[in-house]
Amino acid sequence: MKCCVPIRKINVSSFTVPTDFPEADGTFWWDKTTLVLVEIGAGNDVGVGYTYGDEAVASLIHSSFTRLLEGKDALANNEIWTALIWKVRNLGRAGVCSMAISAVDSALWDLKAKLLGVPLAVLLGKCRDRVPIYGSGGFTTYSIRQLQKQLGGWAERGIRMVKMKIGTHPEEDPSRVRAAREAVGPEVQLFVDANGAYSRKQAFAMAERFAEFDVRWFEEPVSSDDLAGLRLLRDRAPAGMEIAAGEYGYDQYYFRHMLEAQAVDVLQADATRCEGITGFMRAGTLAQSFQIPFSAHTSPAIHCHPCCALTEVRHIEYFHDHERIERMIFDGVPKVIEGELAPDLSRPGLGLEVKRKDARKFAA
DSSP, X not given: OOSOXXXXXXXXXXXXXXXXXXXXXXXXXXXXXXXXXXXXEETTEEEEEEEESOHHHHHHIIIIIHHHHTTOBTTOHHHHHHHHHHHTTTTOSTTHHHHHHHHHHHHHHHHHHHHHTSBHHHHHTOOOSOEEEEEEEOOTTSOHHHXXXXXXXXXXXXXXXXXXXXXXXXXXXXXXXXXHHHHHOSSSEEEEEOTTOSOHHHHHHHXXXXXXXXXXXXXXXXXXXOHHHHHHHHHHSOTTOEEEEOTTOOSHHHHHHHHHTTOOSEEEEOTTTTTHHHHHHHHHHXXXXXXXXXXXXXXXXXXXXXXXXXXXXXXXXXXXXXXXXXXXXXXXXXEEETTEEEOOTTSSBTOOEEOHHHHHTTBO
């Protein structure tokens, strides 16, 4: 095999998929989701990567990254990742720039594994064949009946953890959490996610109420930018209730600051935001160095392989929107087996193949 395989083409496209029902959390409302797809070719293979964000991400990749990538060695992931970081220095690294880097970096890892003829989990150093998941949805736009049907359906499928959104109407949250507990029964772990909607005092009060229904995970009870507030909640939350945050981390420095502040019981990271699989693996190592459990935020098809290669990982968020979109756009998405996500180790790379005909109708 050649030690240098030059990149010969880069293709970027966007797909906007309507939700199957209007959705909201404590601080946001949406009725569609955009997936930005990056395909990078070298040798006889094409690597696939993506992020969820605005079409501005695709524009940035077109204008700033395409020429940089052409002719680069497809096997030199770290060299290219570093070059991308420097490229956005004057644009502002967080946000759109980090999401663009994420899509490109994931495509490069997929491409490298395909060139070497191995699954990405194997290339990264596989230490498990499956990763536990938690079903995630329960949007605040859902009626009680919808909420119970979705969460209860996951429990019936053998998924042992489920998460619901709270915070849009705080006065309704305790009754909604009670309904969720009734739907999933006593054996399934129940998580709640406020998306930073509560004040500190509201969050303290709600934590006590939610403990009555054995809520095990309280995500972003206050803004993830309020590290002192998260630390207060972590210290004072009822026993058995973990405080989680980190999904808005765009680089390793964000995660380090959160960990140094002792703000969370579980650190979350998202490879579609935190500068790709390279950034995600670095975040996992950081969490391990602080002896803090690590969890993947959404995008299950991207996270399955790297999570199989991390020695310390708690679970992957099986987010309703993303698992639905990934099944619509790609063949080869990982399958759920007894509440765990399992990559297809017979396929190289991430194992994903774009369903061109199906995807075309969502093209932006």
